[in-house]
Amino acid sequence: MLYADIIIDISHSRLDQTFQYKVPEELERVLEPGNVVEVPFGRGDHLKKGYVLQITEHPACPPEKLKRIGRIETDLVGAESKLTALALWIRDYYGSSTVQALRTVLPFREKAAPKKKKRIVRTIPKEQALEFLEVFRKKHQSARARLLEALIEQPELPMEIVTGSLRITQAVIRPLEEAGMITCETDQIYRTPAVLEELKAQGGGTDGALPDGSGVQLNEQQKHVVDVICGSWEHPDGWLIHGVTGSGKTAVYIELIAYALERGQQAILLIPEISLTYQNVLRFYRRFGERISILHSRLSQAERYDQFERARNGEIDVMIGPRSALFTPFPNLGMIIIDEEHEDSYRSETTPRYHARETARKRAQLEGAQLVLGSATPSMEAYYGAKNGWYHLLELPSRATGGALPQVTTVDLRQELKEGNRSILSRALYGKMRQRLEKKQQILLFLNRRGYSGFVSCRACGHVLKCPHCDVSLSLHRGGRMVCHYCGYTQEAVKTCPKCGSPFIGGFKAGTQQIEEIVKKAFPQARTLRMDADTTRGKDGHAEILRAFGNREADILIGTQMIVKGHDFPNVTLVGILAADLSLHVSDYRAAEKTFQLLVQAAGRAGRGKEPGEVVIQTYDPEHYAIVCAADQAYEPFYEQEMAYRRLSLYPPAGSMMAVHVSGADEEHLAVAAGYLAKFIRQVSGRCEAAVIGPADEPIAKINDVYRKAIYVKHENTKKLIAVKNIVEQYIEMNEGFREIRVQFEMN
Ligand code: ADP
Numbered sequence: 001m002l003y004a005d006i007i008i009d010i011s012h013s014r015l016d017q018t019f020q021y022k023v024p025e026e027l028e029r030v031l032e033p034g035n036v037v038e039v040p041f042g043r044g045d046h047l048k049k050g051y052v053l054q055i056t057e058h059p060a061c062p063p064e065k066l067k068r069i070g071r072i073e074t075d076l077v078g079a080e081s082k083l084t085a086l087a088l089w090i091r092d093y094y095g096s097s098t099v100q101a102l103r104t105v106l107p108f109r110e111k112a113a114p115k116k117k118k119r120i121v122r123t124i125p126k127e128q129a130l131e132f133l134e135v136f137r138k139k140h141q142s143a144r145a146r147l148l149e150a151l152i153e154q155p156e157l158p159m160e161i162v163t164g165s166l167r168i169t170q171a172v173i174r175p176l177e178e179a180g181m182i183t184c185e186t187d188q189i190y191r192t193p194a195v196l197e198e199l200k201a202q203g204g205g206t207d208g209a210l211p212d213g214s215g216v217q218l219n220e221q222q223k224h225v226v227d228v229i230c231g232s233w234e235h236p237d238g239w240l241i242h243g244v245t246g247s248g249k250t251a252v253y254i255e256l257i258a259y260a261l262e263r264g265q266q267a268i269l270l271i272p273e274i275s276l277t278y279q280n281v282l283r284f285y286r287r288f289g290e291r292i293s294i295l296h297s298r299l300s301q302a303e304r305y306d307q308f309e310r311a312r313n314g315e316i317d318v319m320i321g322p323r324s325a326l327f328t329p330f331p332n333l334g335m336i337i338i339d340e341e342h343e344d345s346y347r348s349e350t351t352p353r354y355h356a357r358e359t360a361r362k363r364a365q366l367e368g369a370q371l372v373l374g375s376a377t378p379s380m381e382a383y384y385g386a387k388n389g390w391y392h393l394l395e396l397p398s399r400a401t402g403g404a405l406p407q408v409t410t411v412d413l414r415q416e417l418k419e420g421n422r423s424i425l426s427r428a429l430y431g432k433m434r435q436r437l438e439k440k441q442q443i444l445l446f447l448n449r450r451g452y453s454g455f456v457s458c459r460a461c462g463h464v465l466k467c468p469h470c471d472v473s474l475s476l477h478r479g480g481r482m483v484c485h486y487c488g489y490t491q492e493a494v495k496t497c498p499k500c501g502s503p504f505i506g507g508f509k510a511g512t513q514q515i516e517e518i519v520k521k522a523f524p525q526a527r528t529l530r531m532d533a534d535t536t537r538g539k540d541g542h543a544e545i546l547r548a549f550g551n552r553e554a555d556i557l558i559g560t561q562m563i564v565k566g567h568d569f570p571n572v573t574l575v576g577i578l579a580a581d582l583s584l585h586v587s588d589y590r591a592a593e594k595t596f597q598l599l600v601q602a603a604g605r606a607g608r609g610k611e612p613g614e615v616v617i618q619t620y621d622p623e624h625y626a627i628v629c630a631a632d633q634a635y636e637p638f639y640e641q642e643m644a645y646r647r648l649s650l651y652p653p654a655g656s657m658m659a660v661h662v663s664g665a666d667e668e669h670l671a672v673a674a675g676y677l678a679k680f681i682r683q684v685s686g687r688c689e690a691a692v693i694g695p696a697d698e699p700i701a702k703i704n705d706v707y708r709k710a711i712y713v714k715h716e717n718t719k720k721l722i723a724v725k726n727i728v729e730q731y732i733e734m735n736e737g738f739r740e741i742r743v744q745f746e747m748n
């Protein structure tokens, strides 16, 4: 007799118990871990859905007390066991309950009733049908004649037409069906995401102005990348494509996917949600047609379910989408590609806080699939991985169109102030904008407000107030205090610069709206568009602004990081970065990396067409290596300097860091609990020599009346941190004091 440990799908996420059931004889050979089954549960033996975690020969209690599994949901066998294994890995690595992990990986478990569509099919040959038609006409059976006549022209008809315009009732259909002349068939209709519908409606787009991607001949460097990866198909591995902006990574992805498809396999392409534009998807649609599908965060649960269903049934071979597309249940996955792998959106914000890059690596291993990462500005993790042999590095060092990378000018804003210019537009930027407007070329103005958290800096000397313990900037809070979000250090806000004595010290205030006003005043004849959280609120606000700017309906596009990501505007020849260091002083150890990435990506928007591009970087900190390296478009030197800093402070990827996020509605209770937790973590960590920092308030200390704190644990070795996490999880589970407190773990 076999016994199965089963987790019952109940919404109570804290209750993560398994229940043991007897495996009926007829299922003994087929049941596998990861199967979804129906089991009787509770007093009333209500049928519930459960996941098989483990199968064993040893009952946990006297077998006669155990109930039997009802049946396997047979339409859910296959890829699921690998996905369930992936879920268990996510649970152990990132910390969550099994239920939470399963839900993340198997989102299709909430079965939505699929839309059904019926049609009538003629089953006899045309000649025979013509004979019957004669008979019906003679007998004056006009309804039968009408139906058959229509079916002679077209061998099958949708039911709507039969019952609609043909006015045929069931009373007519049934006798013909019984006579074997027709059959009535039902298809499952999958809900199609709107963007696919749109593509189909436009016949894949006939607009020749859009980049095709399928028509281009790969250049030598692109071909090399494709050949190397395809050449190693028998030994799947991890690859990092470091390709400068405009090097033609998309064309490479298309060839790689085509190769996987030729081999009868399927592919997943992850792209940041913000790059899921009509223009981008079109390139794939033109090559692969309806073999692709698309996921995005606005899809309903049912729509998402349908797309996964189609993948499982072999109706599609390519899934494109943001991080959750990683869990597409393809039967024979050959490749996972992650475009712009450095993007923050690949990390989940909810438990389990998985990262798509690491999780993709695990899935690729489980499936024996290739993993391809691509970026112009690889994350420290990916490049470190390439240096350590986890990925093979492949370079695309020049632009596919043959154009040069843009020329960059750095402007020192301290000098501007000294020379009497207090405007946010430096004289150099103003002059270049004027030239471009005269030539009818387009301009992007980028305000780098990523994660901007109100740091305090001096406009005269550029000095930024930092935590004396953590080497991250202090945030200015309303009460006039400055706070460190790692260790909790606070001090009074200063009135003059402690370095140069200038009174021009404080937080940076200008937003995109003020900048638009300033630009309108400076260039009254120019047409401006603004893209930020306010102007993109509507459903298609974001796409609409990009479309308008792409059609040259405006001369200047002003915006936050949304405007710099992956867009291809050939007529943009000038990019102005208004205050490059704003993101440099975010209280986050990744601040320099993120700044470098944003600057390089922003600069990469200039000069993608025939005309050469130019970039102006305005900054209070022109000597900072992130800014110097970005101005030189020099990745490797940046990586080396940043790595030196990470090694010194044991920040990832040099070391591992685990954040323990604690939150609760009662401020005092939270403070006490967080204090206890930190103390406990210090005790546990002491044994493996991990460093514990905090507790401190999170950057946003209170959301919806819930107070939030964090504790950070650092160690060279991720495994040690996972061990600490496991002990802490048990401690929380056992400790009454944490009933009202939510604890979440975040790895690296
Ligand atoms: P990336 O994603 O690397 O920034 P894209 O894939 O968007 O670059 O390509 C940039 C531009 O170069 C696009 O307009 C694309 O059509 C074009 N392109 C790509 N490959 C080639 C090629 N082999 N020959 C000519 N143009 C190409």
Ligand code: ZN
Binding pocket: 458, 459, 460, 461, 462, 463, 497, 498, 499, 500, 501, 502
């Ligand atoms: Zn100063």
Ligand code: ZN
Binding pocket: 467, 468, 469, 470, 471, 484, 485, 486, 487, 488, 489
């Ligand atoms: Zn600190």
